[in-house]
Amino acid sequence: MIAGHFGFAAAVKSRAPQVPLWALMLACQWMDVAFIPLFVAGVERMVPANPAAPPGAYGNAIIYADDTHSLLGAVALSIIFGIAFGLPWGRRAGLILGGMVLSHWVLDLITHRQDLPLLPGNYGSFPRMGFGLWQWPAATAALEAAIVLAGAWLYWSAARKVAATGGGSERRANVAGALVLAFGLLTLGLNVAGM
Numbered sequence: 001m002i003a004g005h006f007g008f009a010a011a012v013k014s015r016a017p018q019v020p021l022w023a024l025m026l027a028c029q030w031m032d033v034a035f036i037p038l039f040v041a042g043v044e045r046m047v048p049a050n051p052a053a054p055p056g057a058y059g060n061a062i063i064y065a066d067d068t069h070s071l072l073g074a075v076a077l078s079i080i081f082g083i084a085f086g087l088p089w090g091r092r093a094g095l096i097l098g099g100m101v102l103s104h105w106v107l108d109l110i111t112h113r114q115d116l117p118l119l120p121g122n123y124g125s126f127p128r129m130g131f132g133l134w135q136w137p138a139a140t141a142a143l144e145a146a147i148v149l150a151g152a153w154l155y156w157s158a159a160r161k162v163a164a165t166g167g168g169s170e171r172r173a174n175v176a177g178a179l180v181l182a183f184g185l186l187t188l189g190l191n192v193a194g195m
Helices: 003-015 021-028 030-040 071-089 091-111 120-125 137-164 170-192
Strands: 045-047 062-064
Touching (some): 003 021, 003 091, 003 137, 021 071, 021 091, 030 091, 091 137, 137 170
Antiparallel strands (some): 045 062
């Protein structure tokens, strides 16, 4: 779920106009940003759920991101991100951005197969979590599309309200809403296509 994270960030922006959209977009993917160097180093890994499926098939992954995508790891990344942005932008922005980081884990819980550990390194060998919506790619894509559409609509509605009160132009609000929608749908399309 990549596009769904971005859609949720757009929805949060509609309620937190003081937080820049780019920071919300970065926060919603911060766990994956932290995953990349660990993946490259071989510390965390991905394996296909179905080895016979085409490479990059949508939802065909079991992700062993035992540090970045553990519940405790997600909480730690949320706190670090929230403090880093809260210091210059204020406590409220820090809390919102920290919550946005943690939302990644919650949304992943819905889509991932049972590959999300509670503790880093799967310490204690507790059962891994995940509701496994990825087993049904069409349902996963529909959920992501719904989150993208709802997030873009909420973002566009909030931008139009700001424009109506003299805080910007209606044209700019319409363009911004269209760009958020296009970005979300493009991200979803690329993800579904396995790119």
